[in-house]
Amino acid sequence: MSSAASGRGKADDGPKVLVAGASGFAGALAARLIDRHPQFQLSAITSRSDAGTPLNALYPHHRVPLVLEELNLELEHHGEVDAAIVAYPHGASAPLVAELLEGGIKVVDLSADFRLRDLDVYEEYYVEHPHPELLGEAVYGLPELYRSAIAETDLVAGPGCYPTAAILTLAPLARAGLLDDVVIDAKSGVSGAGRAATQKTHFVTVDENVTPYGVGTHRHAPEIDQELDALGADGIKVTFTPHLLPLDQGELVSCYVTIADDAEVDDVVELYENAYAGEPFIDVVTRPPGVRDVRETNICAINVQVDPRTGKVLAFGAIDNLWKGTSSQALQSLNLMFGFDETEGLL
The missing domain is CATH 3.40.50.720 (NAD(P)-binding Rossmann-like Domain)
Structure with a gap:
């Protein structure tokens, strides 16, 4: 045809x-x-x-x-x-x-x-x-x-797939002026590298393996910085490390957030629920999401909580890197x- x-x-x-x-x-x-x-x-x-x-x-x-x-x-x-x-x-x-x-x-x-x-x-x-x-x-x-x-x-x-997940997962905190330091531990399936690169990747190098890459140099870091800065996190520089998983598609970002010294966190879940109320493709969920939760959808699933021991905010976002990403x-x-x-x- x-x-x-x-x-x-x-x-x-x-x-x-x-x-x-x-x-x-x-x-x-x-x-x-x-x-x-x-x-x-x-x-x-x-x-x-x-x-x-x-x-x-x-x-x-x-x-x-x-x-x-x-x-x-x-x-x-x-x-x-x-x-x-x-x-x-x-x-x-x-x-x-x-x-x-x-x-x-x-x-x-x-x-x-x-x-x-x-x-x-x-x-x-x-x-x-x-x-x-x-x-x-x-x-x-x-x-x-x-x-x-x-x-x-x-x-x-x-947007890039990692920035999509990371920015949506961190945006309510950035808008509220709560971000001081952010570490993003990101993981994606092999399709994120594209068809040509995937065809060159040997199965045995990926299967039963997890590998960090682009450490300190990944191109998506300045993209994340740019958008968080635009949301109010002035001059922020995130620590961003992606990892390759033995999956065909799917992406998870785990964000560890140090809150600004002069900021107070009241109800971080309520902050997210209010920020994304009415958004058709954002699900604020009650447990950290997995990539299968959002596979072949335009959904970004987000879970946020406060670690009572460290006082850090832990925010998790899952997307399908080929779909929402x-x-x-x-x-x-x-x-x-x-x-x-x-x-x-x-x-």
């Missing part, structure tokens, strides 16, 4: 969406979610490495029968769309994003190219930025924090950008 032949019986007047880079884990899931969405139309899926291959041959469980094509914005079903989800690597994404915006197409970018507002920080952790002039136009794609701005923008920067959160933002209920296609 060609890319233009999708639709699954939906009306053909909904916004048309291109998924660029659909052969990777994030892009493939984004294509699945758009293909099943009650409003959006999946116009085309593209890949530089797997053009000519049906997506359901690469990922049978997604059940998307479209054929991956080489990106060509001269083609009507590539270039004459209403929105695009771009799942390219950092550095490679920005030029395409710039071209899409120039054509009046709304974009949710899943790379790191527009997440960091400070150009120097981006170039320290990534590469020379191809389009720094667009940094000021991007809205950080955490709907729970930037819902109104996302609804008004043409460019959403999809990447692709379903992108759809949540895309819903807002087009004025749809943000839960459309996600419940």
Whole structure:
């Protein structure tokens, strides 16, 4: 079936969406979610490495029968769309994003190219930025924090998976001015490394093993700092260490928080319940969550408590790194950008 032949019986007047880079884990899931969405139309899926291959041959469980094509914005079903989800690597994404915006197409970018507002920080952790002039136009794609701005923008920067879990888990404390020092012990399944890296990872190096990586240098640390600072934790520098688990997907952050000297913690559970009251994709739960609790959902499950011995706040957050950490959160933002209920296609 060609890319233009999708639709699954939906009306053909909904916004048309291109998924660029659909052969990777994030892009493939984004294509699945758009293909099943009650409003959006999946116009085309593209890949530089797997053009000519049906997506359901690469990922049978997604059940998307479209054929991956080489990106060509001269083609009507590539270039004459209403929105695009771009799942390219950092550095490679920005030029395409710039071209899409120039054509009046709304974009949710899943790379790191527009997440960091400070150009120097981006170039320290990534590469020379191809389009720094667009940094000021991007809205950080955490709907729970930037819902109104996302609804008004043409460019959403999809957060990293670790920052999604960490920021949502710490946001109520940051807003309340309670953060003094934060240690984040994070764990994720192998899919967080992406399809190419996962294919190179030998089973025996992962199975029955837990490994820290990116110690002191991980690119997501300044992203977490940036957003906690914006919430009121001025100048905070988190200690962030991720660990690789023998799971295909799923992510857990355990956050150990030293409270500011002049702060008082009354009822930390009530603080979280009030902060996330009415949020459709945040569950404040009564016990520390596990990754299976949120698998294949757009939910972030959070548990918070105070350690009576140390006085520290212990906050735990679990997400599916491919869903809330990447692709379903992108759809949540895309819903807002087009004025749809943000839960459309996600419940």
